[in-house]
Amino acid sequence: MGEGREGSGHQAGVGIRADLARLLSGCCAAIACSLGPAAAQEPAAEPKAPLSAESAPTSEGKIPSFAELEAAGAVIGEVRIDNHNIFDLTDEKENGILYRAANAIHIQTRAWVVSRQLLFKPGERVSARLIEETERLMRSNRIFYEVSIVPIAYRDGVVDIEVRTRDTWTLEPGVSASRAGGVNKTGWSIQDTNAFGTGVLTGANRSTDADRSATTYRVSIPHAFDGWTAIDYSHSRLSDGQSNAMSIARPFYALDTRWAAGFSASADTRIDSLFSNGAKVAQFRHSEDSAEAFAGWSAGLVNHWTHRYSVGMSYLKVPGLRCRFLRIRRSSLLFSATSSCRTTTTRSRTAT
Secondary structure, eight states: OHHHHHHHHHHHHHHHHHHHHHHHHHHHHHHHHHHHHHHHTSOOOOOOOOOOGGGOOSTTOOOOOHHHHHHTTOEEEEEEEEEEOSSOTTSGGGOSHHHHHHHHHSOOOOHHHHHTTOSOOTTSBOOHHHHHHHHHHHHTSSSEEEEEEEEEEEETTEEEEEEEEEEOOOEEEEEEEEEETTEEEEEEEEEEEEETTTTEEEEEEEEEOSSOEEEEEEEEEEEETTTTEEEEEEEEEETTEEEEEEEEEEOOOSTTOOEEEEEEEEEEEEEEEEEETTEEEEEEEEEEEEEEEEEEEEEEEETTEEEEEEEEEEEEEETTEEEEEEEEEEEEEEEOTTTOOEEEEEEEEEEO
């Protein structure tokens, strides 16, 4: 009996310690996330390793800029990926216990995720425009806080390039509650835009109101297949029906992109209610099916201009109504090599 009580006490102690450890980890991550953006506003400069003598392109040991390398007809050699965690622990301002805990919990972005977003590859001639555009595209992602592309070695007409990135916190939990007009609304959500460092968005949320309760799951792959095709799928389980939506699209992701295409579809079934003086007086079944497809073509970047042509068709079906829409669009974009700015003009036409 004594041994049994001691074993039970030991197991209880282990369970309490495990619960405390999980609670402490969660608190550290939450506090570090709230402090992270403020600390990351002043990132410390990382020390750069000196180039070896054989890598020095000139007597001064300076590496030319990308514009100079392009003018010299340099070819891209090795492309290295140097991805950093959320906080720089070599900076004493970011070397606290909370920052270390956040770095430990966070899974860093995989190198292949970064590689698939590059507009250039080894063996091609250096293009300063493509490198600058790659930086802009990567900065628009929600998984990177910093992005920079630099030459690190140049010899015999070949330049090695390093892509430096710094992750940001991507796990976003949320809780909501409100009351209006005598009706309560509650909900919770959790979303990660960089699940397991793969760049894939996964999320789930649940909401409850006077009409229904709903649980929604979503998965989005922004860089599937060739690296520029986005796949998105969501499924909602409702207390009075369900909703499904999916899409697959390859957009005009860069100025020199020659084609684009996409398809999306959704189906929604639910019961809508009518209220009078706070009382439910009627209900009716609501169902809706929709689909959309588009395709586009462009000659690419010609004389600093990009002209794009696209055509699309939409389909909508609701009880007692069916609609079809045809859209034709022409857009023009201007690229300025000096200021790297773009202006857009769009013309569209819709037929029913």
